[in-house]
Amino acid sequence: MEYVAQQIINALSFGAEYALLALGLAIVFSVMGLVNFAHGEVIAVGGYTMVAFAALVTANPWIIVIGAIAAATLTSVALERVAFRPVRYADPTTGLLTAFGVSIVLQNLFLLFISPRPIAVTSLYFLDAPVTVFGIQISSLQIFESITILVVIMGLVLFLQKTTAGLAMRAASLDFEMVRLTGIRANRVFALAFLISGLLAGLACIFIMARRGSVDPHFGFNPVLKAFVACVVGGFGSLPGAVLGGFLLGAIEVGMLVMLPQEYGGLKDAFVFGIIALVLIWRPDGILSPAKEKGDKL
Amino acid sequence: MTLTRSQKRGILGACMLAAILIAIGVLATYFASRYQLRLIYSAYVNLIVVLGLQVFMGNSRLTNLSHSAFMGIGAYAAAICVTPIAMKQIALPDAPWGLNAFALDPVTSAVIALVITGAVACLVGIFIVRMTGTGATIATLAILVIVHSIFLYRTDIFKGNQAFFGIPQVFSLTSIVILAVVVVFVVRGFRESPWGVMLRASADDETGSAAMGVNVVRLRLIAWVLSGLILACAGIAYAYFLGTISARPFYFNHVFLTLAMLIFGGMRTVTGAVLGTFAISFGLEVIRWLETGPVIIGVNLPEVLGLSGVMLGLVIILTMALRPVGVMGDREIEELVLKKK
Amino acid sequence: MLDIQNLRVSHGPIEAVHGISLQVGAGQCVVLLGPNGAGKTSTISAICGVAQATGVIRLEGDDLTRVSVEDRIQRGIAVSPEGRRIFSNLSVEANLRIGGGIRANKGAVQDDIDRWFETFPILGERRNQPGGTLSGGEQQMLAIARALMSKPKILLLDEPSLGLAPRIVAQVFELIAQLRADGMTILLVEQNARQALRISDYAYLLNNGQVQAEGTNETLGGSENMMANLTGLG
Numbered sequence: 055m056e057y058v059a060q061q062i063i064n065a066l067s068f069g070a071e072y073a074l075l076a077l078g079l080a081i082v083f084s085v086m087g088l089v090n091f092a093h094g095e096v097i098a099v100g101g102y103t104m105v106a107f108a109a110l111v112t113a114n115p116w117i118i119v120i121g122a123i124a125a126a127t128l129t130s131v132a133l134e135r136v137a138f139r140p141v142r143y144a145d146p147t148t149g150l151l152t153a154f155g156v157s158i159v160l161q162n163l164f165l166l167f168i169s170p171r172p173i174a175v176t177s178l179y180f181l182d183a184p185v186t187v188f189g190i191q192i193s194s195l196q197i198f199e200s201i202t203i204l205v206v207i208m209g210l211v212l213f214l215q216k217t218t219a220g221l222a223m224r225a226a227s228l229d230f231e232m233v234r235l236t237g238i239r240a241n242r243v244f245a246l247a248f249l250i251s252g253l254l255a256g257l258a259c260i261f262i263m264a265r266r267g268s269v270d271p272h273f274g275f276n277p278v279l280k281a282f283v284a285c286v287v288g289g290f291g292s293l294p295g296a297v298l299g300g301f302l303l304g305a306i307e308v309g310m311l312v313m314l315p316q317e318y319g320g321l322k323d324a325f326v327f328g329i330i331a332l333v334l335i336w337r338p339d340g341i342l343s344p345a346k347e348k349g350d351k352l
Numbered sequence: 353m354t355l356t357r358s359q360k361r362g363i364l365g366a367c368m369l370a371a372i373l374i375a376i377g378v379l380a381t382y383f384a385s386r387y388q389l390r391l392i393y394s395a396y397v398n399l400i401v402v403l404g405l406q407v408f409m410g411n412s413r414l415t416n417l418s419h420s421a422f423m424g425i426g427a428y429a430a431a432i433c434v435t436p437i438a439m440k441q442i443a444l445p446d447a448p449w450g451l452n453a454f455a456l457d458p459v460t461s462a463v464i465a466l467v468i469t470g471a472v473a474c475l476v477g478i479f480i481v482r483m484t485g486t487g488a489t490i491a492t493l494a495i496l497v498i499v500h501s502i503f504l505y506r507t508d509i510f511k512g513n514q515a516f517f518g519i520p521q522v523f524s525l526t527s528i529v530i531l532a533v534v535v536v537f538v539v540r541g542f543r544e545s546p547w548g549v550m551l552r553a554s555a556d557d558e559t560g561s562a563a564m565g566v567n568v569v570r571l572r573l574i575a576w577v578l579s580g581l582i583l584a585c586a587g588i589a590y591a592y593f594l595g596t597i598s599a600r601p602f603y604f605n606h607v608f609l610t611l612a613m614l615i616f617g618g619m620r621t622v623t624g625a626v627l628g629t630f631a632i633s634f635g636l637e638v639i640r641w642l643e644t645g646p647v648i649i650g651v652n653l654p655e656v657l658g659l660s661g662v663m664l665g666l667v668i669i670l671t672m673a674l675r676p677v678g679v680m681g682d683r684e685i686e687e688l689v690l691k692k693k
Numbered sequence: 694m695l696d697i698q699n700l701r702v703s704h705g706p707i708e709a710v711h712g713i714s715l716q717v718g719a720g721q722c723v724v725l726l727g728p729n730g731a732g733k734t735s736t737i738s739a740i741c742g743v744a745q746a747t748g749v750i751r752l753e754g755d756d757l758t759r760v761s762v763e764d765r766i767q768r769g770i771a772v773s774p775e776g777r778r779i780f781s782n783l784s785v786e787a788n789l790r791i792g793g794g795i796r797a798n799k800g801a802v803q804d805d806i807d808r809w810f811e812t813f814p815i816l817g818e819r820r821n822q823p824g825g826t827l828s829g830g831e832q833q834m835l836a837i838a839r840a841l842m843s844k845p846k847i848l849l850l851d852e853p854s855l856g857l858a859p860r861i862v863a864q865v866f867e868l869i870a871q872l873r874a875d876g877m878t879i880l881l882v883e884q885n886a887r888q889a890l891r892i893s894d895y896a897y898l899l900n901n902g903q904v905q906a907e908g909t910n911e912t913l914g915g916s917e918n919m920m921a922n923l924t925g926l927g
Binding site: 218221222224225227228229231232233234235236237238239240 | 741743762763766767772774778780781782783787788790791792794795799839843
């Protein structure tokens with residue numbers, strides 16, 4: 055019983071992390087149809103900022119955390135400016151390939167100017183302490199993750215429902231040109247989408263760093279792959295879909311770990327992606343894909 | 353059989369590309385050092401990969417990220433068949449199903465590898481070709497990850513990241529040039545064939561072509577399987593020349609490298625594929641030479657590798673920003689010489 | 694107010710409008726008539742800046758040719774586009790709020806929204822429903838209201854009666870007539886020539902991307918038979 059409860063909590067906290075990652079991708083995709091593969095490198099920038107802060111500025115973990123979030127947010131906004139503006143209205147493939155290009159450039163810049171080897175950051179270990187809740191041993195990190203994703207979801211919902219900027223972003227996902235025709239600046243909507251995405255990347259970065267404790271040039275690859283998968287499963291472009299996909303992926307992964315016999319452990323990824331492929335065959339556009347409007351609307 | 357005007361032009365264009373490929377091969381045989389020969393060989397292998405990629409992406413306009421996996425399947429299948437029993441007893445002592453207890457001649461092995469890769473491509477393709485846009489791209493990504501993790505996990509068959517060695521080195525530069533020329537003709541032939549023409553039309557206007565009775569899904573599947581077979585050829589050629597293979601070259605780095613080649617040259621044309629492959633192969637070598645040469649002294653090797661990666665990424669970004677259709681756009685080589693249709 | 698000289702609009706390689714000139718005076722309601730493919734919507738798109746165009750477009754003497762789409766709206770152009778283009782995933786109220794998104798005073802925006810809900814009680818009743826659930830006529834009213842939320846100097850209306858039942862069409866024209874009476878400057882694109890002429894001060898007849906005829910209500914109204922022949926409607 056205790057074992058089951060523990061695994062459920064594991065699945066939920068993995069799911070929370072994946073949902074956080076997936077939301078970062080989905081918010082940009084919903085506005086401009088861009089699959090931002092460089093999201094992982096934004097997370098890595100956060101990680102390297104932690105290294106720099108811890109080594110050069112302060113040992114205070116809260117300042118390190120804020121620094122990482124700020125760096126990720128700035129990077130994300132800067133990438134929109136430099137790399138994604140020229141392909142803003144291009145077809146999704148062009149955007150996707152650009153994002154791949156950005157991802158490769160950043161990874162290799164880390165390699166070139168920082169180090170190919172992992173660099174450890176120990177300042178966040180305190181986040182990961184064992185706690186006993188209702189007789190179940192869990193990590194404090196799992197609690198922080200769950201609270202964060204709840205706060206993020208509530209914050210996003212409020213922002214998207216109540217503010218004009220949020221409404222404009224939702225409207226832009228449907229008909230960007232019409233949003234411009236109301237005089238709301240396209241540049242601002244795009245910048246805002248990347249800003250939120252960067253903020254989410256920064257938050258995700260903290261949890262990943264607290265778990266792994268080190269950053270290397272390929273740091274962002276696995277998280278972005280997970281985010282990708284979660285978005286695909288949930289339906290690309292749908293924010294609720296991203297959250298659902300994240301939690302579903304967390305559940306599948308933990309389920310695979312629990313149910314697969316030890317000797318098949320190495321095939322976990324293959325099984326996870328296999329299940330994803332099956333979901334896609336069942337619903338090619340994901341579970342909660344937004345409705346597409348085809349043809350003329352009168 | 354009568355040929356249409358564009359098909360005649362296609363043959364002419366393929367001949368011109370073939371002449372260029374042969375010329376580079378001949379020059380390399382006479383002037384290149386051993387090390388350079390190896391580089392030129394791998395450029396030809398990549399050319400076949402990029403051509404295989406072009407068959408699917410250029411005609412259906414869907415992005416494929418799984419091509420290196422199919423190359424890997426071809427390479428491993430051929431390697432397992434062709435490697436002498438004595439070698440396999442050492443390399444794969446625990447192989448199941450008696451895989452280490454037989455050996456075939458290179459031609460039979462290649463045929464078996466083609467059949468296996470084709471069958472896998474067909475099976476996977478049935479699902480891929482039904483998806484659209486981003487969904488299809490992600491699904492191909494899933495294939496890449498699945499295949500790679502199988503290579504890594506079944507070390508008893510594939511040896512994972514360790515070298516699978518002892519493959520007879522039966523290929524030379526001459527054989528790969530001949531193979532590349534054949535593939536150029538196949539790929540250009542497909543582009544100008546009724547299937548290729550319909551597929552390209554359907555990529556431009558899916559609803560319209562469907563209304564005209566074009567079976568987009570079937571056409572995509574044909575292109576996908578043909579692409580898989582060409583990729584298998586590349587894998588076989590890779591294994592038959594090097595003599596050792598491992599799982600690592602069939603993963604993301606290679607996917608991006610070949611993708612950058614196709615994008616830079618222009619995915620819509622065969623000429624673009626050829627141009628992109630040679631331009632990027634050559635450019636990367638120049639950068640690597642700069643990295644290790646007298647310009648940057650005392651930098652250790654792994655850090656040096658970053659610069660070529662940065663350049664590769666920049667090539668993709670700049671191509672997408674400035675000329676998304678690639679250098680060649682919609683033009684094939686003969687259109688540069690002949691008058692416009 | 695709006696002065697257009699020698700406007701040429703092209704969609705890719707195809708030129709849809711071959712050098713037209715037209716003027717809309719302050720407080721006027723000017724109608725652009727013509728059959729399908731005459732270049733009416735292309736003209737509206739060019740005024741908004743979303744279509745490739747050459748020529749001169751002036752708003753109150755300011756040249757708009759190099760001004761971005763958003764800046765044109767901020768300088769006082771508002772549009773209810775062809776097909777209405779309601780944000781169907783947003784509530785009726787949210788549609789109006791986006792329409793007023795460029796105004797700084799959010800309190801005044803809310804006041805205007807409430808006033809629209811009084812004018813069109815049906816919109817008020819459905820203020821929290823997604824815009825996509827409204828009927829065609831309601832969507833058209835919403836599209837016009839959304840455009841007016843930005844307090845424009847000139848309102849561009851692209852085929853507001855398209856695809857609506859005759860009774861609803863009458864309501865739409867009633868609203869336009871009311872706006873004109875309130876002093877709003879309007880450029881109206883219509884196929885429904887007779888009703889459009891009734892509420893307009895001046896009319897241009899477009900055909901094949903050129904101005905075929907122009908004149909006041911009375912002069913063109915007299916040649917209504919010619920109109921009917923050209924437009925196929927009437």
